[in-house]
Structure formats: structure tokens, C-alpha cells
Amino acid sequence: MCTFVTRTDFRMAADRSAAYNPRWRPGGLQPGFDSAGEATLNPSDVFRFVIALVLLPPILRIGRGxxxxxxxxVFVAGLLLILLAFAVQTVGPLVPWTGLRFVRHLIYAAxxxxxxxxAWSARTHELVLTGARR
Amino acid sequence: MIASTWSVTEDILPLLTFTAALVAVLMIPVRPGGSINTAAKTFFAASVSTYLISTLASVASHLGIFPSELDPVVTSIEMLWVPLILFGVYAMYSHQQLTDSVDARHAVVRASEMLESVMDTAPAGVVVLNDVGSITFANPEARRLLDMEDDLSSEMTDPKWSVCVGDESDGSLDRRCDFLDLLAPEPLRDVSVTVSWPNGWRRRLAVNTTPFANGSAGVAGAVAAFVEREPWSPPVRAAASRSPR
Structure with missing residues (x-):
């Protein structure tokens, strides 16, 4: 599954990974590729990544208090992992490695x-404060 | 078919972890004065749900049961993920700040009530002096010893009595209408102070003081506590028509 491909084989790899992509429709364009088959960035992925990048500092600053x-x-670690997954998803079309999608899923899962x-820690903290749990 | 099955399998792992996150968020108890409020909980649950929706849409797409018309909707929902996290964090932070301020206010009120009861029941007179030695607060015992009415405003600015620090036996000490002589940079212990009234009443007090520091500007005031050093001295003039309280 995780196969490195050369730039020459990129089109072929893209065709192969098209079946993995949920947004792909038979007969439609593969997201991340234009009609000529050149790799392009998905605007919505880029926008989401930029939004996340911009909002991360205020989230961390507020979260410190x-x-x-x-x-x-752990919450901050989760945030950074999701941001990394966004980055991977954004640059994914430019990386000629079909295993990147699986890595992205692993990062999302982490x-x-x-x-x-x-969230469980917050729940435990609340229960300890209320005296329901020591 | 194999690829589709594998793709669904890929989606299962984040689906499971985000489902666990959603369940954990929903299980956080919300209570008055707690660390999290309903708004923050809702935002966190919504942010986790956005990715759940995205993953479910992905699985449905792989299985061929997801209408392509909804793709833009899912993409838009994915955009909300980080803003919802920000709203959740801010709601939680503001809730905790609000709770802290309410707790602090209650603590101040409790401390004030306790201090007031201590002042009311203390057997010693306690006065608070400002930077010019005038009285700004006096507890009931201090009012009794200084023969002040409950309404202090006029008597504090223009007292009937005069004060001198030390024994008045030689009569050579300076008399003042305030306690300025008690304002010293260092605390005073067991200082003799004589309070005299125009009609001849006189009281000798043993005074302890604690100054208020005012940075480099000197003394901003002091708290003075005193007890009567010796029993009430009889009036030296016949004009004294009433005994002190």
C-alpha cells in the first residue's frame, strides 16, 4: 500500500489512489489534480489549514489560563496533531506517495x-471536585 | 472493492477515537461553579462532531451511498472545526474567570463580615488613622473610650477631645486634636496616650500601632488599638455634669 512513486509515475499513482478518495466520482476529476492531470492544492484544504494556523495562537494563549x-x-497535543493532519492533507496532492493518506488517517486518529x-481528564477532574470520585 | 474496503478500514480508526472523544465530552458533568459550563461543552461536542460527520461522509462515499450534492456541505462543516474549538476554549476560560471572580467576591464579603464581628466584639478600642492622624474608623469600644457618638463624621474631623502622647502629669506636653504623633514608620508598643476633654475628663490609654506603608512616600496611616491604662479619672472641674459611657 505504502509505495513511493517517481514524478513520472505520479499520474498513475493518482489514478490508483482515486479509488481511496471519498470525494472522487467515476468520470470526475480527482481532487488535487486539474484537467491536465497536474497536481494542484485543494483551495478548501488550504483555507482550512490557514484558518487553523491563524487561530492556533489565540487558542493556545487562552488555553493557558x-x-x-x-x-x-493532551488537549494541546491533539490540537497540534490535527493541525499536522490538515497540513498533510493540504500538501498531499503534491507528495508522490500513496501511503500519505493512511498516515493522515493515523494522525487524525491520534x-x-x-x-x-x-475530555475524560476533564470529566475526572469535575468528578473529583464534586467529591464523586477521589 | 478491496480498495473500497481498505478505505473504509482507514476511516474506522479516527471514527472510533473521535466517537470516544464525543462520548467523553458529553459525559463531562456541568455544575455551578465547575470548570466547564454548558456553552463550552456544547462547542467542544460540536467541534468533535464536525470531524465525526466528515468521517461518516467519507465512509458513506466509499460505500457509494453518499450523495455527491452534499460534498460542499461536508466541506463547509469541516471548516468549522477550529473556530468551534476556539469558541469552546474561550467559553471555558471566561466561565472559569467568572467563577473565580464570584468566589473572590464571596471571600471578600466573608472576610469583611468576620472582621466586622471581630471589631464589634473586641474588648480593645481599635481606630484606623489616615496620613494626617485623623480617625477614619472606630470600633464600638473605641467610640466608648473616646466618648464619640455613633455618627462619627463630625467628631472625627473636629473632635472634642485633645490628645497628648506620654504622661500628662507635668502638663508640658503638646496637645493635639488628632493622633498624628502615633504615626511612625515602625510599630509602637504600649505607648501612653492621654485623652482630655474640655470639661476635665481624662483618660490614659495604652496604645499599640501598626503603620500602613506607602512605598517611599512615608506612612499612609496606621491602625491603633488601645485599652484604658487606669480607671477613669474623676473630673477636675465641677462643670463635668455627666460621666462617660
């Missing part, structure tokens, strides 16, 4: 795990 013992670092951990 939040009382969330231990869960805060980010989701971090968020689950942080």
Missing part, C-alpha cells in the same frame, strides 16, 4: 485519541 490538570497538555483523553 484554563484549569484542566494534565488534560491541557488527535482524536488525545481529545478523548483530555
Amino acid at each position: 484554563i484549569r484542566l490538570p494534565f488534560g491541557r497538555r 488527535g482524536g485519541f488525545c481529545f478523548a483523553w483530555a
Whole structure:
């Protein structure tokens, strides 16, 4: 699955990965490629990545003042992982490696795990404060 | 078909972790004065849900059951992910700040009430002096010892009595209508102060003071606590028509 391809084989790899892409429709253009088959960036992915990049500093700055013992670092780690996944998804069409999609899913999954951990930590913190759990 | 199956399998892992995150967020208890409020919880749940929706749409696309007309909708929902996180973090932060300020206000009120009850029940007179030695606060015992009415405003600015620091036996000490002589950079302990009234009443007080520091500008005031050093001295003049309280 994870195969490095040369620039010459890029079109072929793109055709092969088209089946993996949920946005691809039979007969339609592969996202990330123009009609000539050249790799292009997806504008919505770029916009989302830029938005995330711009909003990350205020999120971190505000988040510094939040009382969330231990869960805060995990939360920040999840944020950074999701940002990395956005970056991977944004530059994905320009990288001639079909395994990148799987890596992106792994990063998303790790980010989701971090968020689950942080949320569970917040829940435990609240339960300890209320005395329901020691 | 194999590729489609593999793609669905790829989507399963983030689907599971984000589902766990959503469940964990929804299980956070919201209580008054807690770390998180309903708004923050809603924003966090919504942000996690955006990726869940995206992943579910991806799985449905791989299985061929997702209408292509909804692609722009899913793309738009994905855009909301980070702003929703920001809203959630800000809602949580502002909620905690608000809770802290309310707690601080209650603590100040409790401390004030406790201090007031201490002042009311203290067997010693306690006065607060400003930077020119005038009284700005006096507890009930201080009012009794200084023979002041409950309405202090006039008597504090223009007292009937005069004060001198030290024993008045030789009569050579300077008399003042304020406690300016008690304002010293260092705390005073067991200082004799004589308070005299025009009708001849007189009280000798043992005074302790604690100054208020005012940075490099000197002393901004002081708290003075005092007790009567000896029993009430009888009036030296017949004009004294009433005994002190």
C-alpha cells in the first residue's frame, strides 16, 4: 500500500489512489489534480489549514489560563496533531506517495485519541471536585 | 472493492477515537461553579462532531451511498472545526474567570463580615488613622473610650477631645486634636496616650500601632488599638455634669 512513486509515475499513482478518495466520482476529476492531470492544492484544504494556523495562537494563549490538570497538555497535543493532519492533507496532492493518506488517517486518529483523553481528564477532574470520585 | 474496503478500514480508526472523544465530552458533568459550563461543552461536542460527520461522509462515499450534492456541505462543516474549538476554549476560560471572580467576591464579603464581628466584639478600642492622624474608623469600644457618638463624621474631623502622647502629669506636653504623633514608620508598643476633654475628663490609654506603608512616600496611616491604662479619672472641674459611657 505504502509505495513511493517517481514524478513520472505520479499520474498513475493518482489514478490508483482515486479509488481511496471519498470525494472522487467515476468520470470526475480527482481532487488535487486539474484537467491536465497536474497536481494542484485543494483551495478548501488550504483555507482550512490557514484558518487553523491563524487561530492556533489565540487558542493556545487562552488555553493557558484554563484549569484542566494534565488534560491541557493532551488537549494541546491533539490540537497540534490535527493541525499536522490538515497540513498533510493540504500538501498531499503534491507528495508522490500513496501511503500519505493512511498516515493522515493515523494522525487524525491520534488527535482524536488525545481529545478523548483530555475530555475524560476533564470529566475526572469535575468528578473529583464534586467529591464523586477521589 | 478491496480498495473500497481498505478505505473504509482507514476511516474506522479516527471514527472510533473521535466517537470516544464525543462520548467523553458529553459525559463531562456541568455544575455551578465547575470548570466547564454548558456553552463550552456544547462547542467542544460540536467541534468533535464536525470531524465525526466528515468521517461518516467519507465512509458513506466509499460505500457509494453518499450523495455527491452534499460534498460542499461536508466541506463547509469541516471548516468549522477550529473556530468551534476556539469558541469552546474561550467559553471555558471566561466561565472559569467568572467563577473565580464570584468566589473572590464571596471571600471578600466573608472576610469583611468576620472582621466586622471581630471589631464589634473586641474588648480593645481599635481606630484606623489616615496620613494626617485623623480617625477614619472606630470600633464600638473605641467610640466608648473616646466618648464619640455613633455618627462619627463630625467628631472625627473636629473632635472634642485633645490628645497628648506620654504622661500628662507635668502638663508640658503638646496637645493635639488628632493622633498624628502615633504615626511612625515602625510599630509602637504600649505607648501612653492621654485623652482630655474640655470639661476635665481624662483618660490614659495604652496604645499599640501598626503603620500602613506607602512605598517611599512615608506612612499612609496606621491602625491603633488601645485599652484604658487606669480607671477613669474623676473630673477636675465641677462643670463635668455627666460621666462617660
